[in-house]
Amino acid sequence: MSLTESVLAGNRLALARLLTQVENDSPEGRRALAELFPHTGRAHLIGITGAPGTGKSSLVNQLALHYRKGTDRKVAIVAVDPSSPFTGGAVLGDRVRMRDLSGDSGIFIRSMAARGSLGGIAKKTAALVQVFDAAGYEIIIIETVGAGQSEVDVARLAHTTVVVEAPGLGDEIQAIKAGILEIADVLVINKADRPGVENTERALRSTLELAHPARRVFRHHGQTMSVSAPAIDSTTWIPPINKTVATEGKGIAAVIASIAKHVEHLRQSGDWAARDRARLESEMETLLREALLDRFFASVQQVKYEETIEKVINRNISPYEAVKYLLNGKQV
Amino acid sequence: MTEKKIRVLVAKPGLDGHDRGAKVVARALRDAGMEVIYTGLRQTPEMIAEAALQEDVDVVGLSILSGAHMALAPRILELLKKNGQDQVRVFIGGIIPDEDLPRLKEMGITGIYGPGASTEDIIKEVRAAVQLRGA
Ligand SMILES: Nc1nc2c(ncn2[C@@H]2O[C@H](COP(=O)(O)OP(=O)(O)OP(=O)(O)O)[C@@H](O)[C@H]2O)c(=O)[nH]1
Ligand SMILES: [Mg+2]
Numbered sequence: 001m002s003l004t005e006s007v008l009a010g011n012r013l014a015l016a017r018l019l020t021q022v023e024n025d026s027p028e029g030r031r032a033l034a035e036l037f038p039h040t041g042r043a044h045l046i047g048i049t050g051a052p053g054t055g056k057s058s059l060v061n062q063l064a065l066h067y068r069k070g071t072d073r074k075v076a077i078v079a080v081d082p083s084s085p086f087t088g089g090a091v092l093g094d095r096v097r098m099r100d101l102s103g104d105s106g107i108f109i110r111s112m113a114a115r116g117s118l119g120g121i122a123k124k125t126a127a128l129v130q131v132f133d134a135a136g137y138e139i140i141i142i143e144t145v146g147a148g149q150s151e152v153d154v155a156r157l158a159h160t161t162v163v164v165e166a167p168g169l170g171d172e173i174q175a176i177k178a179g180i181l182e183i184a185d186v187l188v189i190n191k192a193d194r195p196g197v198e199n200t201e202r203a204l205r206s207t208l209e210l211a212h213p214a215r216r217v218f219r220h221h222g223q224t225m226s227v228s229a230p231a232i233d234s235t236t237w238i239p240p241i242n243k244t245v246a247t248e249g250k251g252i253a254a255v256i257a258s259i260a261k262h263v264e265h266l267r268q269s270g271d272w273a274a275r276d277r278a279r280l281e282s283e284m285e286t287l288l289r290e291a292l293l294d295r296f297f298a299s300v301q302q303v304k305y306e307e308t309i310e311k312v313i314n315r316n317i318s319p320y321e322a323v324k325y326l327l328n329g330k331q332v
Numbered sequence: 333m334t335e336k337k338i339r340v341l342v343a344k345p346g347l348d349g350h351d352r353g354a355k356v357v358a359r360a361l362r363d364a365g366m367e368v369i370y371t372g373l374r375q376t377p378e379m380i381a382e383a384a385l386q387e388d389v390d391v392v393g394l395s396i397l398s399g400a401h402m403a404l405a406p407r408i409l410e411l412l413k414k415n416g417q418d419q420v421r422v423f424i425g426g427i428i429p430d431e432d433l434p435r436l437k438e439m440g441i442t443g444i445y446g447p448g449a450s451t452e453d454i455i456k457e458v459r460a461a462v463q464l465r466g467a
Contacts, residue, residue, distance in 0.1 A: 013416045016388040024336050088337070089362035095383060096372035102379040109386050113337070113367045 003028070004035045007135050012108065015135055019110055022131055023124045033127055036134035041276070043076075043133040044263060047158030049146040049183075054166040055190035056143050057097035058246035059255075064101050066256050067139050074106045076137035078129060080122050080144045083113040090114075094143060108137065121153040126283055129157065155183035156282060159275055160262045162186045162255070163239075165204065167196035184239045186258045192243040192251065204241055237265050300326060338366040338462050340391040343380045344373050345408070346398040353447070354395035357425060360451035361393075361458065377404060381411035384420055390462045396426040401436065409440050421461040425449065 003021070006014030021029030046063075048056050057079065064075045079094035090113035101107045114122045121144050132140050144154045146163070155161040163184035187208075189200050240258045244251035266272040308326055311317045317325070342358045344351050351373055358368045369387045371380070384392050392412070396404060401424060412420050421442040428436070428444055436444055443457045 013385060016385055020339075020388045083367075084362060087363050087365045089365045089367060091358050091362045091368045091370055093370045093372075095369060099372070099375075099379065102376075102382055109383075111367075111369045111387060115337075 004032045007032075007036070007131070008039065010136070012105070015108065015131070016110075019128055019131055022127045023112065023122075025124065029127075033130060036131060039134035040130050041133065042136075043129075043138055043140045044160070045129060045133075045158040046139065046141045046259060047154035047161040048141060048143045048164060049151045049154050049161065050164030050188075051146050051166075054164045055244075055246045056145075056164050057094040059162075059164060059188065059190055059244060059252075060094075060141050060143050061098045061100055062244075062246050062249050062252045063141060063255065064098070064107055064139075065249075066252055068104060068106055072106065073138040074108070074136055075139045075141065076129075076132035076135075077101075077107070077109045078112055078125060078132070078140065078142045079109065080112045080114055080125060080142070082145065083115050088115070108132070121157065126157055126279075151183050156279060159266060159272065160185045160259050162188055162259070164188045164190050165200055166191040167194045167200045185237065185262045186255065187239050187241045188255055189241065189243045190246050193245045193248070197243065201241060201243070208238065208241075235265075235269050237262065237269075296326075338391065338458065339369065339387060339389040340366050340393055340458065341369045341371065341380070341384050341387055341389040342393045342395070343371045343375045343383070344395045345375050345377060345380060345404045346396055346400045347374060348398040349373065350397075351395065353397075353425060354393075357393060357395070357451060357454060360455060364455040364459075366458070377407040377411055380408055381415055381417075384412060384417060385415045389420060391421045391423065391458055393423045393425065393458075396424055396428075399427070401426065401428055402432060405436055405441055406439050421458075423454070423458065425454075 001009070003014050003018050007018050018029070018032055022033060023029070048060055048063075050056055060077055060079070064077060067073060067075050077098070079092065081090055081092045081094065083090040092111035092113060094111060095109060098109055101109060110128065112122050112125060112128065116123060121142075125142065125144075129140050129142065142154055142158060144151070151161075151163070161183050163186070165187065166189065187204055189197060189204070191197075240261070242251055242255045242258055244255060246252075263272075266275065305326065308317075308322045312319055312322050340358075340361050342354050342361075344354050355370075358370050361368045369383065369389065371383050375383075380392065380394070392408070394401075394404070394408065405422070405424060409422060412418065412422070422440065423443040423445070424436065424441055425445040427447065433444055442461050443454070445454060
């Protein structure tokens with residue numbers, strides 16, 4: 001049996017090994033991805049992001065427990081942590097908060113270092129998710145530390161993005177600055193047992209209102225009608241805010257319900273397909289960019305390349321002209 | 333093709349309650365460019381073997397201060413083998429009496445380090461063990 005066949009048959013060791021191959025972008029990994037791709041497209045991808053230490057892993061732990069309760073849906077977790085930019089190493093510590101998930105063979109947790117990707121989501125995260133999807137994991141939770149670009153990246157990858165906040169993080173500024181509303185489908189205020197929850201909630205609500213002005217309501221022939229800004233109608237999704245204490249499992253059912261509602265919204269509005277399309281398109285574009293670069297470097301003469309760089313450094317030609325020259329061979 | 337990274341699971345089986353040493357080693361391995369999956373305190377052998385499988389690690393590093401190494405080590409080795417991970421190299425750090433060393437080595441523990449061990453030695457030996465397996 002090939003590695004791919006073993007993965008499709010549910011072999012966990014084969015799955016673990018294939019994830020490594022895919023992460024390392026080995027020829028075997030690439031081949032397997034191609035074989036597995038027709039089996040993908042069934043999973044619900046849930047991104048969990050937020051500032052360091054807000055309780056993302058603790059929440060993932062609870063969500064996974066919930067999803068496993070009374071169903072045989074398999075749950076995969078991909079936990080991404082940054083790599084050290086200096087040594088390339090990483091300490092991946094998210095499993096520490098997921099010990100409750102041990103012993104359930106319907107759950108598979110994989111830690112992942114961001115490797116080359118700056119602070120954000122690893123280059124190969126989407127590929128690992130595809131492997132899990134093909135292997136029949138219906139719920140795939142992706143945890144990333146919210147640091148600028150990674151939030152946007154995970155939102156692009158996931159169907160539903162959950163942004164986790166916690167009291168006492170200088171919330172008001174954070175909420176607005178991070179632009180979370182553009183990416184959050186569900187908001188969670190974790191550590192609701194801590195002082196300052198009300199402030200966090202107020203800050204989030206006011207930011208939400210800025211983004212989604214309350215609909216004006218007026219009466220017309222005795223009927224209540226609502227009129228709203230052009231971009232907003234009844235199909236506009238407004239991220240619900242949930243409060244949780246992840247360490248005690250409080251408030252989790254409500255988060256699960258919000259996520260389920262969001263899925264329903266995606267299906268009804270056609271956004272599910274749209275997100276799928278956007279994700280695959282951007283994935284293809286990324287690969288195309290890489291392949292074109294590879295092809296270019298394989299074809300260009302090293303000497304010519306070096307000379308061109310020298311010319312740029314000596315201010316003989318601009319970088320723009322250099323690219324034109326390297327691509328078209330035109331003299332400048 | 334991106335470079336292959338050495339993946340190490342650092343775990344603390346048993347009931348003794350501090351993991352300072354384990355964290356120091358985890359950071360040293362990270363600084364040596366490895367990817368270290370840190371699992372925290374009070375891991376059962378089953379939890380450790382399961383994590384080693386899911387993470388497809390090359391190396392498992394155990395921190396054992398409780399004196400239970402003669403029970404824990406063979407159990408973990410046995411579970412790794414049962415899961416098809418015979419190739420995983422297991423290292424132990426902690427307080428291990430000299431008279432236990434030969435038996436631990438014999439059962440298949442690759443390296444054993446006391447409280448005074450240098451992290452450089454550990455890094456060197458982890459690298460060597462993994463290269464051996466790749467070769
Ligand atoms: N009081 C309280 N503490 C919590 C809660 N949830 C998590 N914590 C604690 O917050 C700390 C961080 O929790 P994690 O779940 O590791 O947070 P994280 O966001 O995954 O952290 P990173 O992955 O490092 O960014 C741990 O000490 C948790 O025990 C909560 O609801 N209330
Ligand atoms: Mg975490």
